[in-house]
Amino acid sequence: MEINALIAQTGLEGQSALFAQVFTVVLLTAITNFVALLLLRRVVRHIKKTKNYWDDALIFAARKPLSILIWLLGISWAADIVAAQTDAEIFGVVGPIREVSVIILLAWFVVGFISRAEKALVSPDKVDEPMDETTVLAIGKLLRISVVITAVLVMMQTLGYSISGILAFGGVGGIAVGFAAKDLLANFFGGLMIYLDRPFTIGDWVRSPDREIEGTVEKIGWRLTSIRTFDKRPLYVPNSTFTNITVENPSRMTNRRIYETIGLRYDDAKQLSSIVAEVKTMLQEHPEIDTSKTLIVNFNGYGDSSLDFFIYTFTKTTDWIHFHEVKQDVLIKILEIIDEHGADVAYPTSTIHLPDTLHLDQLSRKDSDASAKEPQPES
Secondary structure: OHHHHHHHHHOOOHHHHHHHHHHHHHHHHHHHHHHHHHHHHHHHHHHOOOOOHHHHHHHHHHHHHHHHHHHHHHHHHHHHHHHHHOOOHHHHHHHHHHHHHHHHHHHHHHHHHHHHHHHHHOOOOOOOOOOOHHHHHHHHHHHHHHHHHHHHHHHHHHOOOOHHHHHHHHHHHHHHHHHHOHHHHHHHHHHHHHHHHOOOOOOOEEEEOOOOEEEEEEEEOOOEEEEEOOOOOEEEEEHHHHHOOOOEOHHHOOOEEEEEEEEEOHHHHHHHHHHHHHHHHHHHHOOOEOOOOOOEEEEEEEOOOOEEEEEEEEEOOOOHHHHHHHHHHHHHHHHHHHHHOOOOEOOOOOOOOOOHHHHHHHHHHHHHHHHHHOOOOOO
């Protein structure tokens, strides 16, 4: 080795020479690590000025694994030098440890790159057209799991274990595990179906008419989906549940519907036709009403105390708060139209019709009673 020749030229022998060799290797390792980190800092300053997010993910994912790799190779080199001059059996594990550590560092680098690329692909600051967050998370999880499993298998092969035997055992053991953890597997495949079918994504408002489930989706895991209810309680739903229930996604509605029935007094029957026509014209001209959708304003029937007509239309907005503002404006305009025609909204009333003879008899009795109660003049 060149270091051994250099040490021999200095005249150092025995323990002093060994110490000098180890010290030289460690010093060179520290210098190499310092230079590498210095170069990475300059590269980071340069890539921050570019819009390419792939180089950002690559450099930031490589910084820590690269530093550890340099120290790993340096220390293992120093250990090899010591092992060459001693008979200690403990140094026999240096090679396998180095190989396993390199595999772990490579897996760490790939997993870190996947995680950073995952964040970049859904960020509007990094890409012009961000990808669907749920899809990116699903692909990212699958890739990370694949990297970890591959790294474990390669490490076991490096340590002398037969991968074919492990895979065969895994096939037999998988049956037993499947029976023992069927609920866990059901949730896993339920989560997979959510990622593939995408009935909802993170941030969607969902509800189920079959179960008391309603709220905003916060996280879709492999076992549970986290939903924040409207009273701000966290709701954790096993993914297998979504394979057996109906899920409604109001976040994907194209319009919101206004469907109301208004009743007029029976005394306003003559104004009914003109009121209905004017209400329909108002809706057709309203800037917040989508006239390309169904729009109906018609007399609907005779109520117990009212002449009922209904409005059936759709707003352009799907925002819950803005929808109620539009609906309020529409209903107030309807009241104004009714008032302009001298009519009024009906309310529950009852009218009692009495026969004329009974009515006259009652009046005559009241008159006689009143005259009987009047004081008589003194004689």
